[in-house]
Amino acid sequence: MSTRSRAVLLTAVAAVAALSLSACGKGGISGGGGDTNFVTGKLGIDTVPAGKRATAPDLSGKTIDGKALDVADYRGKVVVLNFWGSWCGPCREEAQYFAMVSQQYQGKGVQFVGVNTRDSSTIPAVAFEKEHGVGFPSLYDPTGKLMLRFEKGTLNPQLIPSTLVIDKHGKVAARALEALDDTTLLKMVEPVLAEK
Template sequence: MSLSRAPRRTLFAVGVLTAALALSACSDGDGGTSGGGGTNFVTNKGGISTAPKGQRATPGELAGETLEGERLDVADLKGKVVVLNAWGSWCGPCRAEAPHFAKVAADLKGKGVEFVGLNTRDANKQQALTFEEDYKVPYPSLYDPAGKLILFGFPKGTLSLQGIPSTVVLDKEGKIAARALLALDEKKLRSMIDPLLEEK
């Protein structure tokens, strides 16, 4: 009996995520949430939330197949600052921020920063691959059409990915240090990365 309930719970959770993403998808406002409900993060006026060192959560498993069919595990990138960006080819604000992400990723290549996309709600890989080609995206994206990585990869009450686009930055220890729930330009993206590069 428990075996039949587990898949139902998973389907329900994925359904809840899909509904939540549908409600919050493609938001380009400057909104965000501040600390509360036992959280230790603060959101500035630009919609970027941060957690102080020593009070950062560890994400769950963020691993799977990339759009190119290769295996990728974000845990293997520990020791570097990791930028995780949830996006979809159908999302207007994702298209607006894509050139900024491509530029910053190229500028910081070999400087202790890795970018990983989390492609979600694209019906097939080809749409997403065309998006990456059009915007010259130089980094891999995990293919997550049902949003399972977004749902299960971040503990409740942490700086989690919510909606599309949204971005989380992990510190060198692999912990969740910053989050933005809006489309980012180069300046805002760098403001999330630079302080973490300077941490010892």
């Protein structure tokens, strides 16, 4: 295979990988193969028993309003991570439910954090949060590098929107790869919040 052919092939593979990561959809399939230790429930929520969970990677950086944020600072709380983009239709559908549930659980041991991705500037992201009444912070991840920090074969975010629930010990407990309403979101959060 010539150098040019290899370059074309590598470019095509990279493009497919980028498209799959940035895909905006209403659902998806779980990543990894073999014994991943997670189970997909009836609502499309993947969960992992407490003793078999992977630790969440470093998720820190600047928020869409320019403030420093480190998800590790919320250790001891359940963290709901929502990966979204202002350009994503299903993200617009679910935003009202995230805004509502985050308000209901304020001060009750749950911290919501958004991860805005694939927006070329923070202007549409800030407008999105204002329009949908989102009051929790969102990390700005225009290139998707925070998404890629999750190990393959774990409960990693794979498309937009994806939602992860991180337990009080900083481990990934649950994942959904589709837009959520308040009922489904609470079915992800409440069991993890009830854990000792």
